[in-house]
Amino acid sequence: MLAIDRLKKIEELLKENGSIVISQLSDLLDVSEETIRRDLEKLSKTMKFKRVRGGAYLYESSDTEVPVKIRERIYIKEKQIIGVKSVSFIDDGDTIMLDSSTTALYIAKNLNLSKKKVTVITNSIKITNELADNSLIKIICLGGTLRRRTKSYVGYMTTDSLMNLSADKAFVSCSSIDLFFGVTDNHNLEARVRKGMLTNSVKKFLVVDYTKFEKPAVNKICNIKDLDVIIVDRQLSDENLEILKKHKIEVVCCE
Known part of the structure; x- marks a missing residue:
């Protein structure tokens, strides 16, 4: 998958689910976790979301806590x-x-x-x-x-x-x-x-x-x-x- 297509897919998943887990994306897109981190860095220039250890999630005005599916995979x-x-x-x-x-x-x-x-x-x-x-x-x-x-x-x-x-x-x-x-x-x-x-x-x-x-x-x-x-x-x-x-x-x- 080309980098531009990968970025589009990550954006779609973020909008659809509200959050993504780096390890899951790595398996889904068949690239390294480091590649996903670089993709998120690029995507952050055009899309607003919060990056945390293990993943990323969209802001909600009433709820700033890291989603449970990300927290389950850190520490x-x-x-x-x-x-x-x-x-x-x-x-x-x-x-x-x-x-x-x-x-x-x-x-x-x-x-x-x-x-x-x-x-x-x-x-x-x-x-x-x-x-x-x-x-x-x-x-x-x-x-x-x-x-x-x-x-x-x-x-x-x-x-x-x-x-x-x-x-x-x-x-x-x-x-x-x-x-x-x-x-x-x-x-x-x-x-x-x-x-x-x-x-x-x-x-x-x-x-x-x-x-x-x-x-x-x-x-x-x-x-x-x-x-x-x-x-x-x-x-x-x-x-x-x-x-x-x-x-x-x-x-x-x-x-």
């Missing part, structure tokens, strides 16, 4: 080790809450292999599907308005349902962490769901990779002091660890 190793470590904190008989993050999805994947008998409360379609055939796990799926970008339910029906539920442990992720401002998210409705999960759980876990320790996103989920445990893929800076220690937060490094 896979980090999410896997966080998933394994998180399951070690889950006991037989626990009721747990899992948000719609791809990190939580990896907790579900590893929970599926653990043979533990638990109840899972989630707003994630992907997590529900992941655990659907496991007879040891009772699933409570929160309804609401479907957010297609993350394959999750959000809105007042979701948060109203959460008000009547409680759990032993909540495992949530976020868009960004500022150790002074707090835990934040790019999407206001998703932030409210995550806040509700933390509020209604006895023990509160934040599960994140190291890249989340940056400037805060727009919507606050909670203060740092509201957390009990942070599970992260690699060692944090001494400065960050000192701040978290002052708030009596347990930091579990998977590295």
